[in-house]
Amino acid sequence: MALTDTRPETGTDVTSVAPSVVPSPLTIFGSGDHKAVGTFYVLAALVFGIAGWIATALASAHIIGSGSFLSETVGTQVLQTSKIGLILLVIVPLFLGLATYIVPLQVGASTVAFPRAAAAAMWTWLLSSGVFVVASFIEGGFGGVRAKSVSLTLLALGGLIVALLLGTVCVLTTAITLRTPGMTLDRVPMFTFSMLVGGAIWMLTLPVLFANLVLIWVDHRYGGGTVFGASESQFGQVSWITHQPQIYAFLIPGLGIVADVVATLTGARLGKRNLLLTAIGAFGVLSVGAWAQAAIYPSFSEDLVWQAMGLLILLPLLLLLGGIAAAFKDGKPSLKSPLGLAVVSIVLTFLGVFAGALLVITPLELRTTNFFANGQAILVLGAALAAGAAGIGYWGPKMTGGHLADGIGKLNVLVMLGGGILGGVSLCVVGFASRFSGLSGAQDTLVVISVIGSALFAIGCILVILGLASGARKGAPEAGDDAWGTGQTLEWACPSPPPTGNFGDLAVVRSPEPLLDEEA
Amino acid sequence: MTAHVLPPAPPVERPRVLVVGAAFAAAASFMVFIALFGVYFTARSDVVGGGSAWLPEGSTIPLQQPNTIFITLIMTVVTMQWAVSAISKNDRVNAYLALGLTLMLGIATIVMTTYLWTLMELDIASGLQGVLIYTITGAHTVMLVLAMVFVALMALRALGGQFTARQHDGITAAAVYWYAMVAVFALIWISIYITK
Numbered sequence: 001m002a003l004t005d006t007r008p009e010t011g012t013d014v015t016s017v018a019p020s021v022v023p024s025p026l027t028i029f030g031s032g033d034h035k036a037v038g039t040f041y042v043l044a045a046l047v048f049g050i051a052g053w054i055a056t057a058l059a060s061a062h063i064i065g066s067g068s069f070l071s072e073t074v075g076t077q078v079l080q081t082s083k084i085g086l087i088l089l090v091i092v093p094l095f096l097g098l099a100t101y102i103v104p105l106q107v108g109a110s111t112v113a114f115p116r117a118a119a120a121a122m123w124t125w126l127l128s129s130g131v132f133v134v135a136s137f138i139e140g141g142f143g144g145v146r147a148k149s150v151s152l153t154l155l156a157l158g159g160l161i162v163a164l165l166l167g168t169v170c171v172l173t174t175a176i177t178l179r180t181p182g183m184t185l186d187r188v189p190m191f192t193f194s195m196l197v198g199g200a201i202w203m204l205t206l207p208v209l210f211a212n213l214v215l216i217w218v219d220h221r222y223g224g225g226t227v228f229g230a231s232e233s234q235f236g237q238v239s240w241i242t243h244q245p246q247i248y249a250f251l252i253p254g255l256g257i258v259a260d261v262v263a264t265l266t267g268a269r270l271g272k273r274n275l276l277l278t279a280i281g282a283f284g285v286l287s288v289g290a291w292a293q294a295a296i297y298p299s300f301s302e303d304l305v306w307q308a309m310g311l312l313i314l315l316p317l318l319l320l321l322g323g324i325a326a327a328f329k330d331g332k333p334s335l336k337s338p339l340g341l342a343v344v345s346i347v348l349t350f351l352g353v354f355a356g357a358l359l360v361i362t363p364l365e366l367r368t369t370n371f372f373a374n375g376q377a378i379l380v381l382g383a384a385l386a387a388g389a390a391g392i393g394y395w396g397p398k399m400t401g402g403h404l405a406d407g408i409g410k411l412n413v414l415v416m417l418g419g420g421i422l423g424g425v426s427l428c429v430v431g432f433a434s435r436f437s438g439l440s441g442a443q444d445t446l447v448v449i450s451v452i453g454s455a456l457f458a459i460g461c462i463l464v465i466l467g468l469a470s471g472a473r474k475g476a477p478e479a480g481d482d483a484w485g486t487g488q489t490l491e492w493a494c495p496s497p498p499p500t501g502n503f504g505d506l507a508v509v510r511s512p513e514p515l516l517d518e519e520a
Numbered sequence: 521m522t523a524h525v526l527p528p529a530p531p532v533e534r535p536r537v538l539v540v541g542a543a544f545a546a547a548a549s550f551m552v553f554i555a556l557f558g559v560y561f562t563a564r565s566d567v568v569g570g571g572s573a574w575l576p577e578g579s580t581i582p583l584q585q586p587n588t589i590f591i592t593l594i595m596t597v598v599t600m601q602w603a604v605s606a607i608s609k610n611d612r613v614n615a616y617l618a619l620g621l622t623l624m625l626g627i628a629t630i631v632m633t634t635y636l637w638t639l640m641e642l643d644i645a646s647g648l649q650g651v652l653i654y655t656i657t658g659a660h661t662v663m664l665v666l667a668m669v670f671v672a673l674m675a676l677r678a679l680g681g682q683f684t685a686r687q688h689d690g691i692t693a694a695a696v697y698w699y700a701m702v703a704v705f706a707l708i709w710i711s712i713y714i715t716k
Contacts, residue, residue, distance in 0.1 A: 113537050169544040177535035207548045211555035211659075218655045224645040290555065296562045 032115030034100050035498060037122045039399060041097025041167075042392065043468075044126055048089040049385065049461035051133070053419075055082035056378070057454035060427070064447050077141040080235045083242040086381050087250055088160050089129050092202070094388040095253040096164060097122075099171045099195045102395055105491035106189040108180025108509070110501045113173035121167035128159030142238070143231035147220070150234075154217040161210045168199045180490070182509035186274060189489040189512070190263070191391070193277055194256025197284035201249040205241075208290035212237045237295040243373060244356040245309045246289025247380050251349060254387025255280055255320060258342040260489065261394045262324050265339040267486040268331030269513055276323045279316035286313040301360075301367060310360035317353050321346065334484070337409025337467075341390035344413055345383050348420040352379035355428050365435055372431025375450070379424035382457055386416040389464045396468055397483035401497045402476025404467045412463040415456050423453020488513035542670075542693035546700035549663055553704045556659065557711060560652045567649075575716060576646045585636040586713035589629055593702045596625045600671075600695045607678065610685040619675040619691075622698070626668045633661055653712060660704055667701045670694045 031037070059079035062069045070078065100122075104112045112118050135141070135156055140149030175188065175196050188196070216237060220229030228237065240246055263270050270276055286309050292300040300306050324346060333339060355376040359366050366372040389412055396404040426449040433442060470476060482492040492515055494503050511517050564574050575581065603618035637657070644650040674690040677683060683691055 114541060117541075165548050169541050169548075172544055173537055173541045177537045177540050203544060203548050204551055207551035208555035211552045211559070214552075214659060215556070215559060215651065215655055218644070218658075219651045222644050222654075223651040226645075227648040227651060291558075296559055 030119070032111075032119045033500065034104050034112035034115060034118060035399070037112075037115075037119050038097045038099070038101025041093050041100060041122055041125075043465065044129070045090050045094040045097060045388075046461045046465050048085065048129060049094070050458045052082055052086045052090050053454050053458035053461065056086065056423075057451045057458070058082075060447055060451045060454060064444050064451075073145065077136065077144065080142050080239075081136045083377065084157070084238070085132070087241060087247075088157070088164065089132070091250045091381060091384045091388070092164055093125060093167075094385070095195070095198070095250075096167045096171065098257070098388065098391050098395065099191070099199075099253065100167065101399060102391075102491055103171050103192050103195055104174050104178065105398070105494060105498060105502055106192045106489050107175060107178060107183055108490045108503060108506045109174055109178035110503065111178075112170050113178055114170045117166055118170040121163045121170065124159055125163035125167065128156045128163060132156035132160060142235035147225075150231075151217065151221055154213050154220065158210060158213050158217070161206050161213070165203065165206055165210075168202050171195055172199045172203070180506050180509055182507075186277060187509060187512045189256075189491075190259035190270070190276070190280070191253065191256035194253045194259075194280050197280050198249065198252030198256075201252065201284045201287060205246060205249060205288060205290040209238060209241055212293075212295075233295065237293065240289055240293045242377055243292070244289065244359065244376065244380075245287045245292065245306070245313065247377055248283065248287035248313060248353070248356075249289070251352075251380055251384045251387070252280065252284050252287065254345055254349070254384045254391075255283065257387045257391040257394070258346050259320070259324065261338045261342040261390050262327050263513075264394070264484050264486050264488055264492075265334045265336055265342075266327045266331030267334070268327045269488070269516065270323055271326050271330065272323060273512055276320060279319035279323075282316040283313060283320075286316070302362070307360040307362075311357050314353055314357050317350060321350065334486070336393075336484075337404075337406050337413055338390045338393035340410060340413035341386050341393055341416060344417045344420065345386035345390055347417070348379050348383035348386060348424070351420070351425065352376055352383055355379060355424075366431055369431055369434050371427050371434060375424045375427025375429075375431060377424075378427060378450070378454065379420055382416065382420040382424055385457060385460065386420070389416060389460060392464050393467060394484075395491070396471050397479030398491060398496045398498070400468060400471035400476070401479055402471040402473070403479055403483065404476075405470035408463055408467045408470060412460055412467070415460045415463060419453045419456035419460055421453065422449050423457060424450075426450045426453065482515070488515050490514060536689055536692075538689045538693040539696060542696045546697045549666075549697075550700055550704065552659065553656070553707065556652070556656050557707065560656060560711065563648050563652060574649065576642070576649055579640060579642040579646070579649070581640055581642075581713055581716050582636070583713065585632055585639065586709055589632050589636070590705065590709045592625050592629050592632065593705050596622050596629075597699060597702055599625065600698045604688070604691055604695050607683050607688040607691050608685055612678070615678055615683075615691070616675070619671060619678065622671055623668055623675070626664060626671075629664060630661060633657065656708060656712065660701070660708055663701050663704060667694070667698045670697055 055078050059082050062075035135149050135152035138149045139146040140153040144150045175192050215228040216234050219227050292306055393409045426446040430443050430446045479496040567574055599618045599622045603615050606614035642650050644654050671694045674694040
């Protein structure tokens with residue numbers, strides 16, 4: 001490629017020394033290499049994912065029969081901790097890790113913006129996550145029995161949010177300021193664009209969660225715990241992040257992953273790309289849910305805006321589905337596991353958003369119990385996890401330098417699909433059927449099915465880790481620069497795994513698919 | 521012999537990484553206060569709507585100290601912009617002076633804020649008023665301290681000769697965060713101190 005302009009950033013010079021494939025904590029301790037930081041985020045998030053989905057299964061199992069599986073206090077705390085944990089310990093860091101690794105490559109940058117801040121954010125997140133887990137075990141958590149443990153939980157969550165916001169600032173700043181010449185914002189790859197949208201929404205809404213936590217902590221610690229810090233009201237003040245529309249905000253980067261995976265593995269350019277970018281933007285706008293807090297606005301679910309958002313968000317999703325379907329029609333789909341996982345993700349996304357649309361229709365009375373909303377949350381979070389798994393399968397060869405075992409990935413397609421259908425849809429059915437006394441007997445059976453679904457997601461996390469390990473093992477087929485042979489975006493123009501500095505000289509980008517232009 | 525004077529070099533085209541990052545940090549900090557004010561106004565509306573006074577009996581918020589703080593912070597906006605303007609003209613002496621004054625006025629603001637807390641006679645455990653007012657003003661003080669650390673770090677970098685007329689993003693970034701902090705106090709001044 002010809003160098004026709006000066007690259008904007010002044011990063012480290014490219015060297016031919018490839019980094020170790022899967023960094024050990026020792027090698028990345030103190031490292032500001034975005035690839036090491038991103039990989040560690042991803043691995044840690046997957047480990048937390050195993051625990052988080054097991055906790056979700058336990059919380060569901062608790063409501064089977066007489067509810068004696070766990071004590072009432074423990075059961076409630078496991079449910080609350082698993083919900084918050086799946087978002088802040090699994091889904092957000094999973095996407096943030098992928099973004100920290102991939103976004104600089106997609107925009108042609110030699111590094112992430114503020115690399116040391118990105119590393120500090122990762123370590124802070126990891127430390128805070130550990131403290132959060134420990135505090136939850138020692139009678140902390142929201143409304144926990146031991147006051148000091150509750151304080152510890154709140155402080156850990158505060159640290160988590162600050163860390164995730166700092167990591168997001170690094171990624172957003174990279175996408176805005178370090179793009180290679182010619183890469184205008186409408187030419188950035190779909191994942192980068194979706195991180196811009198999703199990250200912006202996180203920047204607007206996670207500080208609101210932080211403010212909630214500060215109020216709870218101040219009242220709990222110094223104010224006597226009678227208002228915001230009251231045990232029974234603590235979770236209610238933060239639960240808005242687990243409900244729609246806010247829960248959709250944690251899914252946004254997944255939409256970009258799905259679009260990138262589909263474009264590459266069908267070998268087709270995404271048609272009407274600007275429309276798809278607008279759809280992702282609209283999805284983001286309609287997922288701002290920090291205002292829908294039951295604690296300060298108890299009647300938000302009767303608000304026309306809330307109901308309209310729940311219905312309207314289907315439109316951008318349908319536009320995206322149309323774009324993806326067109327890519328399948330125009331291209332030649334390669335039956336690889338990342339494509340299967342992308343399809344699973346988009347199916348679960350549609351089911352989750354459709355369930356959300358049903359939830360806002362008051363005459364259906366789906367808000368009388370929590371079952372339907374819990375089922376919808378499992379569908380949305382499962383869709384996000386499947387998108388993350390698709391992204392790891394897709395960029396795994398870039399990260400490890402070797403092709404991942406596709407058999408493991410294909411097994412994961414079934415596992416994730418089963419997890420979503422069994423875990424989410426069954427709870428939605430319970431929520432729907434609970435209005436009819438004749439169907440109430442089926443509740444326990446359906447909840448057992450949901451437990452199995454949640455357990456499948458935990459297995460899915462294990463399979464993703466095994467898949468990554470298969471790419472990193474000695475003897476794995478070398479991925480080369482463009483692992484799929486049909487790569488369209490800049491990350492496929494650098495070696496796998498990328499060396500320090502990522503790229504040599506890059507040409508001026510003239511379209512959203514610079515590698516296809518080069519071939520032409 | 522005629523002396524040929526070359527025209528000044530054009531500004532370097534460079535990504536304003538630090539300025540953009542600081543703007544994001546400022547936006548996130550701002551959102552924390554937007555959320556706190558959302559809770560504050562809701563709670564105050566409920567209390568006042570119920571026929572009670574917002575502040576508990578015996579509590580008072582004097583105006584002299586908040587006004588002094590606000591005027592002090594407005595002065596810091598001037599000194600901060602003075603620093604940006606000076607460094608952009610390579611006037612390092614004025615830049616150091618302006619940054620030093622900004623930090624001193626920041627310390628004065630912290631002193632005045634803590635003094636105001638002692639005058640309010642508002643117990644944090646008195647109910648939601650105490651929790652909300654101390655959380656919001658305390659969070660602003662934390663934001664002020666963060667802004668001061670940012671300015672101090674950039675001042676040290678300036679002293680180390682890192683900033684020039686052509687490259688002074690660090691000072692500009694610190695100024696962006698500082699202005700956001702002052703804007704937050706303007707909201708506090710109106711919402712908590714004036715319309716109490």
